[in-house]
Amino acid sequence: MGRTRDNAVAQTEPVLLSKTELRQRLQQVGEAMYHHQHPFHIRMHAGQLTRGQMQAWVLNRFYYQSRIPIKDAIILSKSEDVAFRRAWRKRIVDHDGDHDGDGAGGIEKWLQLAEAAGLDRDYVISTQAILPGVRYAVDAYIDLVTHNTLLEAVSSSLTELFAGQLIALRMDALAKHYPWLQNGLAYFQGRLTQAPEDAAFAFDYAAEHAVTPQLQSLVIHSLERKCALLWAQLDALHYCYVEPGSLPPQPNIFRPESS
Numbered sequence: 001m002g003r004t005r006d007n008a009v010a011q012t013e014p015v016l017l018s019k020t021e022l023r024q025r026l027q028q029v030g031e032a033m034y035h036h037q038h039p040f041h042i043r044m045h046a047g048q049l050t051r052g053q054m055q056a057w058v059l060n061r062f063y064y065q066s067r068i069p070i071k072d073a074i075i076l077s078k079s080e081d082v083a084f085r086r087a088w089r090k091r092i093v094d095h096d097g098d099h100d101g102d103g104a105g106g107i108e109k110w111l112q113l114a115e116a117a118g119l120d121r122d123y124v125i126s127t128q129a130i131l132p133g134v135r136y137a138v139d140a141y142i143d144l145v146t147h148n149t150l151l152e153a154v155s156s157s158l159t160e161l162f163a164g165q166l167i168a169l170r171m172d173a174l175a176k177h178y179p180w181l182q183n184g185l186a187y188f189q190g191r192l193t194q195a196p197e198d199a200a201f202a203f204d205y206a207a208e209h210a211v212t213p214q215l216q217s218l219v220i221h222s223l224e225r226k227c228a229l230l231w232a233q234l235d236a237l238h239y240c241y242v243e244p245g246s247l248p249p250q251p252n253i254f255r256p257e258s259s
């Protein structure tokens with residue numbers, strides 16, 4: 001901001017960032033807003049969560065997992081570009097599985113994690129026990145990709161730029177502090193390679209298509225919105241299962257046996 005000669009306040013012209021600058025800007029958003037810093041994750045990584053709290057996380061996170069291929073199908077439906085759709089549909093296969101190999105996708109592997117945590121698979125699939133706050137935040141992701149442009153929808157997946165590092169850290173923490181989950185870690189192993197690949201594709205797409213400062217701002221804003229909805233999921237878990245540990249009264253909500 002500066003003063004012009006007639007004393008009016010001049011607006012700073014938005015500047016088009018280079019690809020490197022855009023990546024740096026997204027990195028700053030991640031450092032400030034990504035859920036790696038959430039107290040629930042900090043406690044998880046320090047081995048301070050009870051078995052019941054870990055079960056609550058696995059159970060509630062299933063709702064996110066179950067919506068991911070749905071949101072990716074919405075993104076597919078927004079594109080008229082065959083090459084884009086061919087690349088993006090990999091994400092649906094990653095989660096839903098296919099008929100090749102063992103066929104297990106991310107959803108099946110998350111259910112294996114749930115079973116390792118001592119949860120009943122059908123109970124988890126039913127999603128009846130999900131916290132209202134988690135449901136609301138995950139549904140906001142579906143709304144975000146439904147009601148915004150393809151560029152914004154793609155950009156909302158850019159949290160995956162930061163997911164690989166967090167998942168690597170989490171895998172070490174789970175193996176160390178929660179050995180009873182050991183048979184359920186295949187999901188995270190797969191994400192270690194999938195997340196960086198997916199993030200690189202999404203970032204290249206965003207950098208190529210955000211050709212004005214205004215479009216670049218939308219890319220950045222989409223990442224911020226996505227960080228917020230990831231954070232909100234953990235807020236709900238923390239409030240209900242850690243501090244103050246206040247569960248909603250609905251009878252269906254998951255109540256740990258011990259915590």
Ligand SMILES: O=C(O)c1cc(C(=O)O)c2c(n1)C(=O)C(=O)c1cc(C(=O)O)[nH]c1-2
Binds near residue numbers: 068157158
């Ligand atoms: O465990 C995590 O911290 C974490 C974070 C994220 C993310 O940053 O959105 C994803 C995942 N996991 C994940 O497993 C996953 O499949 C995934 C898909 C997406 C997406 O936005 O398309 N994010 C994430």
